[in-house]
Amino acid sequence: MTAQGLTQPHAQPLVNRALVRAHLVAGLVFYVVVLFAGLLYGLQLQQLYPFPDVEFLSPGRVRMVHTNAAAFGFLVNCFTAALYWVIPRLCGVPVLSNRLGWVVFFAWQAIVLSAAVGILMGHAQAVEWGETPVWIDPVVLIGAALLIVNVAWPIFKRRDRDLYVTLWYYSAGFVWLALVYFMGNFLPQYWIPGAGGAAVVGLYIHDLVGLFVTPMGWGLMYYFVPVILKKPIWSHTLSLIGFWGLAFFYPLQGIHHFLFSPIPMYAQYGAVVSTIAIEIVVFTVIVNFFMTLRGDGDMIRTDMPIRWFYTGMVLYFTTCFQCAFQVTLTFQRIIHFSDWVVGHAHLVMYGVFGFWLLGTVDYLWPRLVRAGWYSNALRGWHYWMTTLGLTLMFLSLTAAGLVQGYLWSSLAPWEQSIISSVPFWTARTVAGVVIISGQFLLFYNMWMTARSNLPELEEAGSVAGALRA
Amino acid sequence: MERFTTIIGAAGIGCFLLAWALEGWLPLHHLNKIPVQTLEQIAPRPSAAFLDLNRRYPEAFAKHYGEPNAEAFREALKLARDTYIAEGCWHCHSQFVRPVSNEDIRFGPVAAAAEYQNEMQLPQLLGTRRVGPDLSREWNKHSVDWHVAHFYDPVSVVPTSVMPSYGWFFDDKDRPNKSGIAIVSYVMWLGSWTEDWDLGNARPSASVPRKDGAS
Numbered sequence: 001m002t003a004q005g006l007t008q009p010h011a012q013p014l015v016n017r018a019l020v021r022a023h024l025v026a027g028l029v030f031y032v033v034v035l036f037a038g039l040l041y042g043l044q045l046q047q048l049y050p051f052p053d054v055e056f057l058s059p060g061r062v063r064m065v066h067t068n069a070a071a072f073g074f075l076v077n078c079f080t081a082a083l084y085w086v087i088p089r090l091c092g093v094p095v096l097s098n099r100l101g102w103v104v105f106f107a108w109q110a111i112v113l114s115a116a117v118g119i120l121m122g123h124a125q126a127v128e129w130g131e132t133p134v135w136i137d138p139v140v141l142i143g144a145a146l147l148i149v150n151v152a153w154p155i156f157k158r159r160d161r162d163l164y165v166t167l168w169y170y171s172a173g174f175v176w177l178a179l180v181y182f183m184g185n186f187l188p189q190y191w192i193p194g195a196g197g198a199a200v201v202g203l204y205i206h207d208l209v210g211l212f213v214t215p216m217g218w219g220l221m222y223y224f225v226p227v228i229l230k231k232p233i234w235s236h237t238l239s240l241i242g243f244w245g246l247a248f249f250y251p252l253q254g255i256h257h258f259l260f261s262p263i264p265m266y267a268q269y270g271a272v273v274s275t276i277a278i279e280i281v282v283f284t285v286i287v288n289f290f291m292t293l294r295g296d297g298d299m300i301r302t303d304m305p306i307r308w309f310y311t312g313m314v315l316y317f318t319t320c321f322q323c324a325f326q327v328t329l330t331f332q333r334i335i336h337f338s339d340w341v342v343g344h345a346h347l348v349m350y351g352v353f354g355f356w357l358l359g360t361v362d363y364l365w366p367r368l369v370r371a372g373w374y375s376n377a378l379r380g381w382h383y384w385m386t387t388l389g390l391t392l393m394f395l396s397l398t399a400a401g402l403v404q405g406y407l408w409s410s411l412a413p414w415e416q417s418i419i420s421s422v423p424f425w426t427a428r429t430v431a432g433v434v435i436i437s438g439q440f441l442l443f444y445n446m447w448m449t450a451r452s453n454l455p456e457l458e459e460a461g462s463v464a465g466a467l468r469a
Numbered sequence: 470m471e472r473f474t475t476i477i478g479a480a481g482i483g484c485f486l487l488a489w490a491l492e493g494w495l496p497l498h499h500l501n502k503i504p505v506q507t508l509e510q511i512a513p514r515p516s517a518a519f520l521d522l523n524r525r526y527p528e529a530f531a532k533h534y535g536e537p538n539a540e541a542f543r544e545a546l547k548l549a550r551d552t553y554i555a556e557g558c559w560h561c562h563s564q565f566v567r568p569v570s571n572e573d574i575r576f577g578p579v580a581a582a583a584e585y586q587n588e589m590q591l592p593q594l595l596g597t598r599r600v601g602p603d604l605s606r607e608w609n610k611h612s613v614d615w616h617v618a619h620f621y622d623p624v625s626v627v628p629t630s631v632m633p634s635y636g637w638f639f640d641d642k643d644r645p646n647k648s649g650i651a652i653v654s655y656v657m658w659l660g661s662w663t664e665d666w667d668l669g670n671a672r673p674s675a676s677v678p679r680k681d682g683a684s
Contacts, residue, residue: 060557194585
């Protein structure tokens, strides 16, 4: 059978594999940027920064590249790869246009690159997680809109009238992304100053996680877990409760990023209460997925994607359970402003969504390059180095946060909080090095896997070939 | 419940707008009773630190700012604010004092909403992390000399500091350049409006408009 026959059983294949692969690889390239930017910033906190005199590599700027490359380079690219894989399969209809797909692909990489360069040049915007320079914000919105048009098309044209759970999350997530991005990047920049602006920025930081990353992530889980386990999700009702609970409670919570601030107190109380209420939703989703796994628990050991996904779910539960406590005013007195919050952020963005995407990479890569994994041992090492590295990072940052918070409250000299943080920051750097080394095992494994099937890839996977299709 | 239009309309748009109304529009509606001030109103005259910088670095000052008047001061504050954002200072320094955790003893008066209703807080710079201390009451904590040395090489004045050094705020003779003069003026301006606050019962002073608009 020729490569042509493999990729194109119909006039137009359902899934454009080259596009999926391109987004996945681009996402992982930015992932490398994220890893090293994080390591660099960690070195600054240990007075070991290698480029102290280089203006455009100043640690403050590198930190913003770390978070923005994570959000817009790594997460968006990998989620997009998943969208291109999942949506046509669920709807039985290909995306609107492969040509548009490639235009958006190259445009998006240009956007993320120029955002990174802009931040390093000193054009950052003072919106947390939206530091992309103001001149690039409208372009981001246009790029996102084109992507949404392309992947929402199959949902419009789908064969079944009913929507599967994954598509609820995706459809709502698309609307939320546009609304949230506009709100966060434009309102506090041009129209709403001060405490009101802080309220909006709080909503933005939170909604980008809760109303974009989370729906994209759960959409993935609701697709891949039943596909791999070869059985439906345990309870449709719980899926419904989970989705509508997220839609109702999540957008209300953003101000919990600015508790005890000059924002009116009733808004802060509202954010606290709705954050605790989301625990109901978290429980329903977790119960649903673990009941689905019942009887197949051994697959956590034998099936790598399932292992990544369920590890991510355990960490999701940990994160969200932690939320219900840390959001209270009692905890906030001590932990706010400290490394506790940084630990929490890494647990969510990396431990949950990063892990789910690494599981997705593990699932998709052999299918995209049409070759079995080069080394199962390397897959195992990658998993354990990442998981143990992240656990160490989370625990050291959480402990550091408690130490910092109590020292600040005790009125010890400020320097004492730095001196006492150093051992924890050292542990965090070690954890970072372990994580980074683990990822290079993944990249090596991916490379060797693809290489075993290279001639066919070149034929089937070129951009030109995809455009002709 | 599982129809495309329900998902888009009720979950996508409906829930978002409801949350915006309760957690966005409502607090804004109350905060908007405090008038938004311009830079001219909150920085009507050059600060003592700005004049001091002129005396210490007359050449650089004359070159970049000319006379040490109110316009030059406001130009410096605006440039410094851009620098503060570009360098990500706001990721390691907050700009609000909370009414808990002894922060009013460590830093000074607790933050009031009126302090933030001005164009220097567009976007706001409250911050969410403190590696270094809060800066919203920095005006009376250190001298000009301390700040100049600290921006040039933080470890030289605070040996355990993990703040980066900012060599590009200085010219080839290691004197503060335009950015250097600006950033020192800015941090030594933050909180200066609280000078006549009653520390025991922090309330906006005459220089910060009250909720009813009277001053």
